[in-house]
Amino acid sequence: MEIRQLQCFYETAKWNSFTKAAEILYIAQPAVSIAIKKLETELGVILFHRHDRAVRLTVEGERFFVHVQKIFDQLEEARLEMAELCGLERGEVKLGLPSMMGSYYFPNIIVAFKKTYPNLRISIVEDGTKQIQASIEKDQIDLGVVILDDSTTELEAIPIINEEMVVCVPFNHPLASKGSITYEQLAKEPLVLFKEGYFQRDLVINHIQELGLIPNIAFETNQISLTKSLTRKGLGVTLFLKMVIQDDADFVPLSLTPPITLSLGLAWKKKTYLSKANEAFVDFVLHKKWI
Template identity: 30%
Template sequence: MKNNVFDTRQLLAFATLARLGSFTRAAQELYLTQGAVSHAIKALEEQAGCRLFERAGRRVALTQSGEQFLRHVEKIMAEMKTARRGLDELSRWGHGRLRLGASTTACQYILPTVLREFKQSFPKCVISIDPGDHARQMEQLLGASIDLALMLEPEGNKELNFVPLFEDEMRFLVAPGHPWAREGRVVREGFAEETLIVYSHTSYTFRLVQDYFRTEDLPLTNILELGSMEAIKELVKIGLGVGMLAPWVARPEIESGALVSLPLGRRKLKRRWGVASLRGRRLSLGEETFVGLCQSVSSEIGGRAVAVA
């Protein structure tokens, strides 16, 4: 079966010979022998199925077919130069792209510090961030539409690589005037009457909360769900319910006394945060730098998580 794909080296020889009109000069420019250039043109003409040059002594001129073919070859060579420039740009320090997936919590409390430092090392890197819940991040990673995801550790997924960053603990947050705050503990006898303010029911965290209370045999009868950590904190402050958040998200409010953090019970509900990527995929320099910065920033968050718990 005839191969219809042209060799790029033959195309380069053709374009050079067409421009210079001399095998000798074309060979000199390409650092080849005249015989090598002649062989490339002969092979190209055989593949094209027509004569591309008319020979007149030492000079050569394009045939009508050659003139038409040259227009296409010039476009191909221009595209190849553009592609090479693009690859050269990507290989230079500070260039490239970084496609991130992150939960809304990560977007608000972790990413700003990480990306501020990242841009100092990679000022021309094009960064895109797709906020989404746990399931969406998993889907995007497996579909290769994002490179890295700042997320909670997925359960039993062998297709992803997960670099742990820090561990936090889900706790109750109440207003200072709440009976639990005055008691200094959670009074389980009145738990069923409390309104539990939690993050969106579509989130992975909500599923962890459900599983926890199911195991503890505690009813979740009154639930108010919100898609904003800040909104949860504000509603708890005015006494509309009991919030469930990781304390590091509410550190200023806890330290100022605007909110009180209490453990769920003797058994803790812990989560592990990290950076996930597709297993077997080699990370670029920019991606490795991003993971390293996440580890650096998260070590401080992890310390805060323990301190305010």
């Protein structure tokens, strides 16, 4: 069953005329008759009563017309929806963000993007960078912020920021005046960390364990506000990207020795289709259109 056969049937049924159908479809009248005859043979039913030049639907033809009408309605809906998507009148960006980026870097981008494309939806999936990367590779999300390193070979990515990861201590902490901290010193401190799968936790634990030391984890939470509150009250020290506390007068940032600088980027799976909405978001971030 071919679309052309359905078009011939539809127009003939609509106008009760092979000749009129041929005119509308810009083909010869015998071609219309042949297409319908092939369709009847394939279906095993007679679709039209033929009386000289007049034609009308049989009972079977009337039922078939209902289905063909639905097919062409759906095709038109599909055409209109694709046109809307191309014009960015509809669509969704499903974006994976780690907590720190979601709270301190992307809000301005999201607000500016929504002002530019008010009809597009943005859904945020908050997770650790490892889980975000895995979700992209499994086609569960299209875009996400990940750490750019040797593990991202299956992804396309555009760099976003290079940011130092610093140890955050209250002003009254004994190390607050030092300006930096070694991993040996950090291993002795009680730590307030994110849960497994977040780069903040993985980085500090891996570095401490490489020295043959055991990290002292005092508390685990993925909530930045709670992490700050517990650190401020002296439960332990924590680590943030420097931008997270740049406007927070309650904390002193200490550089690690040697320092940790993270390269973060917006990533998507290689050789995969990106919707027009996702393409628009990538372009928006790439060209820093929110600034």
